[in-house]
Amino acid sequence: MEELGIQLFIILTSGLSILLIAWALFVKFRENNFESDFPKQFLTNSVPNLRASLLIILSLLIVITLTTIFKNRSINELFTNENLLLIVPIVLSFIIVYFVEPLSRK
Amino acid sequence: MIATSTNLVPMALTITLIVFYLISLGVIDKFFRYSRSENNRTLYKSYTITNILKISINKTSLFSLIISLLRFNSILYLMISILLGNLFGSDIKIYEIIFILTYLLLSEFLVFLKTKKKSEINEVSMFIMIMILTLVCIGVTKESLNIGISTKVEWLGVNVFLSGWEIFNIPFLLIPIIYILVFSYTRLLESYRQINIKTADRLFDFLSEGFLYIYLVTLFIKTVFGGLEDLSLTGYDFVLPYFKIINLTIKFLIISIVVRLLIRFMPTQNNKKRSKNINLTVALLLVINMCFVLYVRNLH
Structure with missing residues (x-):
């Protein structure tokens, strides 16, 4: 399966996911708004x-x-x-x- | 293999195929929807794209987002690997029961971590139990841990059309398979409706459910519905990947339409005592059916 570029794809999607989480953290810290997290x-x-x-x-x-x-x-x-x-x-x-x-x- | 000469062509083709399948699932749902009442229409009226643009990170819980993204990534890998393996490769690892179950258990466990109602926990555990039983039944009748191997139907000739459809050997297996697909499709529709809540994790949940449904249909097509090479379209058989894509698409659309119709016409009232009796009968018939198939296979 490696020759079909699946490793590159995994790295790409996981990287994007980590970026999204980091961005969400950044937004929440900047606005200091953790309301949605505590009542979870x-x-x-x-x-x-x-x-x-x-x-x-x-x-x-x-x-x-x-x-x-x-x-x-x-x-x-x-x-x-x-x-x-x-x-x-x-x-x-x-x-x-x-x-x-x-x-x-x- | 023409398309495997470069890395990007198979991957681009597979991604296009996935997008096409997701859109076609939406179109099928639109055509075969159960109720056309005003109430229901307003639920569906809110368009997906505008909802996605309105998604707010502040409303999203970080825990839910992380869990949804983990599930999204593992199911995406699972689905891409089975589609690539089916259409362009020949990796048998993706049909090992252990491999399939590990990823499915993981994905359902992540769903379980997000559940808030006890009824949802019951649904998840029921789904996983039926999934394990179905895969084990397929493995036992094929007498192999690799459920992707092709077998022949005992009461049909070798070169007859449909002779590779394992489901004709064990017709009672159709009931749990239909249950799994109906459950998955229902959850997909439910998660589509929940995009309205406008949190980022719901969007990834929706995508994961779509991928899971596509994965399950592809898996069942490969294992019990005759694989991807049995519909012989004369003249095009030599272009193997494209021929397989057409084959897969035709089967996928037919199965999706049948599943959507089943959701529409299935009774909604659930009589517990009656369903328990039905489950027992089905399990008994399935065991007898499997024993019979194994007996006939070992006669040769």
Whole structure:
């Protein structure tokens, strides 16, 4: 698939997404307007068991993904774009569930 | 392969195809809409382009935006890889059950992180369960983890038209497949309506749902609806990528129209006891059907 330019495409779309997030942050900081972020409520807030099980599942997922990716691979192949498309969302969801949710409850 | 000589031609063709499919989904929805009442019309009347221009970053929650963008990127990769693999390449990795399920589970998990109602959680978990079961059923009947391999229909001759359509071996699989496609199309229409809220994450949600629907249709065309080479248009078979594109487009449009009509004519009332009985019967018939196919295959 590499010869069909898919890697370039992934880099392009991910780069644009990061730029968009950075721009959103910039706009929010400039106007000092975080109203839409604070009242954001996740459903998992109301169900503590669900949150705990989510944390367990996510940490297991991180371990499994990392071991499957490490297996039979050299370090150069570890951070290919395809792997990053899987690792980044999983790690970020873990961060959201673990750190951000308790903040949003206040 | 004429078009694979440069990198840009396949990619440009695929992106054009995706835009065409998204537009055609909108057109199909416009023609086969259920209700023409005034109330419904006002919901759809707000035009997409003006709504996109009115999107406000200040109204958008950063968490939602990040989750939507992650989902958008992974589904985009999934869809582009299956379209490129189908039309121009020969990579078998994209049909591995594990590969497909990893990305689908990830995308549904990101949807789950954004849900606010318990009914939505039930829908997401139901969708994922049926998706896993359907893929496993296809894998079992094909006796392979790679569900993209072509098999022949046991009760049709080798060179007969439609002899590569796995769905004729296991007709009961049509019910979960229809459920998956109807669910995905309904969610696409719902997310289209939610662009009205004018937050950036809703726009990316809408695009992700569209890509997911296109991906699922392409996947099912490749695995159970005969692949991309069976409709023989005489005289054009030698230009392989273009022939495949025509083939895929015809099948995609037919399936989309059928799915849209099903959404229109399906009963909206849900009787839980009755649906439980139906589900059990379908599951039982599916298992019997699969055992029969496996038995016949292993006879040869």
